[in-house]
Amino acid sequence: MIVLLQLFVEGLAAGSLYALAAVGFALIYATTRTFHFAHGGTMLLAAYTFYQTVAVWQWPVALAVLAALVVATLFGVGVDRLVYQPMRRTDASFLTIFAASFGVLIVVTNTVVLLFGNSFYSVDSTLSQGFLVGPIFVTYVNILAVVLAVLLIVALQLFIHRTRTGVVLRAMMDDPALVGIFGLGDRRYGTIAFAIGSALIVPAAILTSYSSGLQPSMGAVITLLAIAGAIVGGIGNLWGAAIGGLLLGIAENLGVWQLSSSWKPAITFGVLLLFLMVRPDGLLGARTRRS
């Protein structure tokens, strides 16, 4: 029982980070209808930037976080400007855009491998430590993960409901037709969506560096988790993506109770497949079926 509770706590923390990744992906998809498969690459770049600045160059943490944020945002915006937008101008098909996104992820992953090698890095700090709450061990990273996720997701919701820019983004999400013909210049708003979505994944990248460490393969893994979370939650819905990510994190970690941790992706896939079969619209999504 205690083991389950411990796993649940860890699942909550991991799920919070997945939620951030999923919400970022969902925001980008809902506003620009781009299946930003390279989203995991954003996380990869952020994490390795953070590692390089904080562990190798010994920068102060705040500066390192800033560096990661800058790199992630520039990357997200860059891919949109340099890859997706030219393709949308030539009316490329969904799958062609997806293939390009996929290619970008391959480029990023292998760039990281060439620069850092395939081995596993981690960042040490007091954050990896923790304390006991009853019989459960909670690390500071765990707490930070949940707190940050909640704060940022709530902040995002406030943003899209209260600010001018946010309302425009929300309009784009509600009506896909706006995404082509928006007179105010949807390219600008699409870029903003990419910037925000990419920035959201940075805390996940940094906290993962502390808890699970860094590996080049995590780009692909987090992409899968982000997309699965967004689908399970109901693609196009931000709260849904957050819940989806959280659900997957909890499910993955609870699964470890019976299965070895190498089965974690299998659990994610299992949950995803289950939803696709039984409730393809996701938990909170709109109709997905073709009519």
Place this chain on the structure above:
Amino acid sequence: MTALDIRGLRKAFGGNVIIPDVTLALEPGLITSLVGPNGAGKTTLFNLITGFLRPDAGEVIYKGRDLVGLAPQKITRRGVARSFQDLRLFNDMSVFENVLVSQEPSLRLWSRKSRYRHTEAVLERVGLAHQRDTRAADLSYAERKFLNLARIMALDIDLFLLDEPASGLDGPSRKTFHELLASLKDDGHTVLLIEHNLDIVREVSDRIAFLNKGEVMAFDTPERIFADEALTDLYFGTAGRKKESQSCSS
């Protein structure tokens, strides 16, 4: 005995009720024109009948069974097919392939010779045999309209739902088109036609169903519809009455 029995069909989008209530009994073996002002819901009605949209209420009875809830491809297989106002031809395929692919069963490694012969026969009938190897995208406007008709004619169906199939055709082409529609009737098929063009409506229809704001205002023979001044005023305008004074076929 009706070809198609539409009862109490209703469709709303959000708060907007496009089709409050449509009830219509199509008579078999006749050409019925569905007319009405823009936005009356004619294409929406087609979408509802053929499964591209799901109605909020109502039934569409064909050969004793309700079509509501079935996927469009299944409805076509039952014998009810529709064409599109914007044609939707297979632009990268040739004229011959367009007609061939519509009628072939898809899980085959080859088609029987009879299918090829049937395709050629249909192309002869619509007058496109000489263009059989031309890419659909390279056809003239009129030829594209005829190909659109040819594709649906090749199917093994009883009920044709045609959405403005002859719009934009000039005099001679239109006449040929009418003859084709009439020949469909001769084959024993039933046709429901969305049309704006008065001449076509007048020349070809056995019945006219007048749709306004998603409801059937009138359903009768052309003579009686055109004799109703209020109706012709509402849609056809005074032009309707002027033309109506010339003799019209039924």
Place this chain on the structure above:
Amino acid sequence: MIAYISNLMVLLGIAVILASSLNLMVGYAGIFSVAHAVFYGVGAYTAAKVALGTTDSFLLATAAAMIVSGAVSFVLAVPVLRVREEYFVVASIGFQIVASTIFVSWGAVTGGMGGLAGIPPASLLGWQMSSSLDYMLLTWGCVVLVVAFIALLVHSPFGRALKAFRDDETAAIALGKDPLVLRVTATTLSGALAAVAGSLYAFHVSFVNPESFTLDYSVLVLAMVIIGGAGSLAGPVIGAVFITVFPALLSFLDIPTLYIGPAEQLIYGLAIVGLMVFWPGGLVSVWKLFTPGRRQATSEG
């Protein structure tokens, strides 16, 4: 020398079969999959089991491999394709990762990390394979059959229906074509054909283990299709040649072995991005720019 070339040709032939069969899904049915290595692997493991347990007959082992692989494809395709084919990509990645885990963990059937070894040489209607040359002949015999079959499919009513779907899906549905049936069939055939490559691999190398059937390899096969040009018969062949030969070219440059793998993949990634942005038709379409086009149907003006 002959052995070296024969060996390379076998691997090239296997790549051509994998790329062509994946192209059936990606290029013709419009379904992206990053799980092709799974069907390759399932085919290989099945053929291995047959060869180790029952008979060394290539025909029987391959038939069994095709049936099992086809069944697995079918089971994956039916639930996922019912919703959105875009989700198939994501599901396929997950599927690949799970399959890799199963290949490693299900020791009783797959032999775990070590895999299955000691596969006897293949025999085909009395002809007992022994040398690399034999396998090369067998492989390319299979390549011809597979590509010919795919060509047959493409020009068949099935191929025409798929083409209609690529052209205008709504119109195809209105004419009575069922999208699910077509896509599931394409996926199942694709998986079954990949198993042929698996069987060839198992007999040629005489052992199978999980390392050959990973996500990385699925990505590589997809890269072959995309770079070569999806939706054409020649495209996957060109892509397979490019990706099989390219590493050999790279070896002339003095790059430390540690870097070769990632450097290759980096270049493929760049190639994919570049091609998708400028020439989505792949290398095949670039080549067509330089040769006078022979249009199948030309208009009179």
